[in-house]
Amino acid sequence: MQPRSVIVILGPTASGKSALGVALAKKFHGVVISADSRQVYRGMNIGTGKITKKEMSGVPHYLLDMASSRSQYSVARYVKDAARVIKKIPATTPIFLVQKIAPERITTIDLANRRRVERAIEIASSPTPPAGMPKLPPMRVVKIGLAVPRPELLKRIDQRVDARMKQGMVAEVARLHRQGVPWKKLNAFGLEYRFLSRYLQGQLTKAQAVTQLKSASHDFAKRQITWWKRDHEVVWVTKQNQAETAIKRWLRN
The missing domain is CATH 3.40.50.300 (P-loop containing nucleotide triphosphate hydrolases)
Structure with missing residues (x-):
């Protein structure tokens, strides 16, 4: 074959x-x-x-x-x-x-x-x-x-977060929770869902959620690069x- x-x-x-x-x-x-x-x-x-x-x-x-x-x-x-x-x-x-x-x-x-x-x-x-x-x-x-x-990648990450916020990412996370997805599971679905879940639960302000999401995404990208280089x-x-x-x-x- x-x-x-x-x-x-x-x-x-x-x-x-x-x-x-x-x-x-x-x-x-x-x-x-x-x-x-x-x-x-x-x-x-x-x-x-x-x-x-x-x-x-x-x-x-x-x-x-x-x-x-x-x-x-x-x-x-x-x-x-x-x-x-x-x-x-x-x-x-x-x-x-x-x-x-x-x-x-x-x-x-x-x-x-x-x-x-x-x-x-x-x-x-x-x-x-x-x-x-x-x-x-x-x-x-x-x-x-x-x-x-790396500088270009980090810039793209920040621009992508801003674009997704404008596209309605917060509303998407809120809708998923209303439809029965627990906060714990949303937290495990990745950085975007984790930080916006914390915002929706009142644990972070929106500005804090965005800032922390960008920072965590930068760190995540660096770990990915290290991983793939192996x-x-x-x-x-x-x-x-x-x-x-x-x-x-x-x-x-």
């Missing part, structure tokens, strides 16, 4: 992974599968930076809005859903896996454990996966990392044309 070509797009928060994934998928006539531990949940749009239909530019996207935000979406379910999707995609179609999974484990959302996801996918794509584990087609993988100079399989690029060159070379091999 011909192995599937999977191009993983990774990098720190606010580096532009979603846009690069779309651009590359259009260039190579591929599709995008999301590997975001929060974008699998319906109704979590602004705080997660979920890609819009317009931003998709006609490129098929999969594994978005898969579950209620009141439920837990596990690694096992992700692999099962990924297997179902990949089997429907023609074998010659490149798959761009936009990986926004946090580089640290969030215990209440086990899809956020990147190593666990990678290991689960590795097992599922082996010739003899364990009973109960969905079988994935064989895959060959290249990891493309999007690097952004992975020597990553091909780091700063521009789309560099990514295209790396992918063309990889596909030829």
Whole structure:
């Protein structure tokens, strides 16, 4: 069986992974599968930076809005859903896996454990996966990392927080809580939901929440960079044309 070509797009928060994934998928006539531990949940749009239909530019996207935000979406379910999707995609179609999974484990959302996801996918794509584990087609993988100079990255993070506040991120968090998502779970959904939950509970002023969110996001991005730099399989690029060159070379091999 011909192995599937999977191009993983990774990098720190606010580096532009979603846009690069779309651009590359259009260039190579591929599709995008999301590997975001929060974008699998319906109704979590602004705080997660979920890609819009317009931003998709006609490129098929999969594994978005898969579950209620009141439920837990596990690694096992992700692999099962990924297997179902990949089997429907023609074998010659490149798959761009936009990986926004946090580089640290969030215990209440086990899809956020990147190593666990990678290991689960590795097992599922082996010739003899364990009973109960969905079988994935064989895959060959290249990891493309999007690097952004640190000053520019921190500036983008601050601008993104300001933009999301204007888009209604506070209202989104309040709505999720009204719909039955406990504060504790919102706190575990990531920095945006954590600090705005504290604001909505009266623990912080809005200005304090925004300031602390920006600061925590800066620290998070630095940890992400440190984490990814340990992975020597990553091909780091700063521009789309560099990514295209790396992918063309990889596909030829």
